[in-house]
Amino acid sequence: MPDTELIKKAVGLACRAPSLHNSQPWQWQFGGGELRLFVDPNRSMLGDPSGREVLISCGAVLDHLRVAMAAAGWQTVVDRFPDPNDPTHLASIGFTPIDVTEVFRRRADAILLRRTDRLPFASPTDWELLEPALRNVIGAGAVHLDVISDDARPQLVEASRLAESLRLYDSSYHDEIDWWTGSFEAAEGIPYSSLPSEAESHRVDIERVFPRPHHSERRLEISKDHATILVLSTDDDGRTAALATGEALSAVLLECTMAGLATCPVTHVTEVRASRELVATLLDREALPQVLVRVGVVPTHEEVPPPTPRRPLDEVLHIEN
Structure with a gap:
């Protein structure tokens, strides 16, 4: 043992x-x-x-x-x-x-090596080689993987904005977000350095709205997010399906990291019923979207954040x- x-x-x-x-x-x-x-x-x-x-x-x-x-x-x-x-x-x-x-x-x-990167990405390279590898690591079990086409991206952007608009006046939700993104030093939560500024967030069209820190604008050479968007979904919303989704998410993130790509899980669109149903219409099957993942390339000269x-x-x- x-x-x-x-x-x-x-x-x-x-x-x-x-x-x-x-x-x-x-x-x-x-x-x-x-x-x-x-x-x-x-x-x-x-x-x-x-x-x-x-x-x-x-x-x-x-x-x-x-x-x-x-x-x-x-x-x-x-x-x-x-x-x-x-x-x-x-x-x-x-x-x-x-x-x-x-x-x-x-x-x-x-x-x-993996980081959750909320800044804009360039398009991922060698996608025709990576996509089969991603499907292989999650297998043919309870979790499905879909790649959102460029044609369907406007609908996904609409779902993202819908999710945020439906929570615009939800004070408890915003209080909770503020707590987890507090500027104090802690062993949990999201550091301010990991959050996009107002200007940076305008270049990412599918994102959760966090409090906006004030810092110099980063990654200016990428004027617009060109990430490939993955959706992990399941046939039901049971506990087994949720746990399996997390295992599949881990496998996808690590496989992308091994390929030298940046990633960012996105879940705000699956937390609200209306936006989740909109995402479901973009899938190749009848299934329940659980989590999205943005995948792309970042400039090689950037320092790896802590x-x-x-x-x-x-x-x-x-x-x-």
């Missing part, structure tokens, strides 16, 4: 996973050779009343854990929702030894004696 120190390192790496507003709504327990993942109900949000995005976040951290353990020579054996009497218990994870490949190492390295903060490991991982 993997020892405690290895588990600590793997969980620490897994917790680099993206989550709604960097809320990190997960808890881990390790004991008896088994690692257990729980949702932290204290980190739910008013903007996510069903808890669907919390589960997507936890699915992402679960897949990141799988990647981290594979790079350390361990295959994960996951039992999802193992306790019908405890809805917070999302997964019990066992381990079997495996040989480490170079791909395993590169994928784990991608965890540290990683966003994460909660201390002893707050999210409990080691049983």
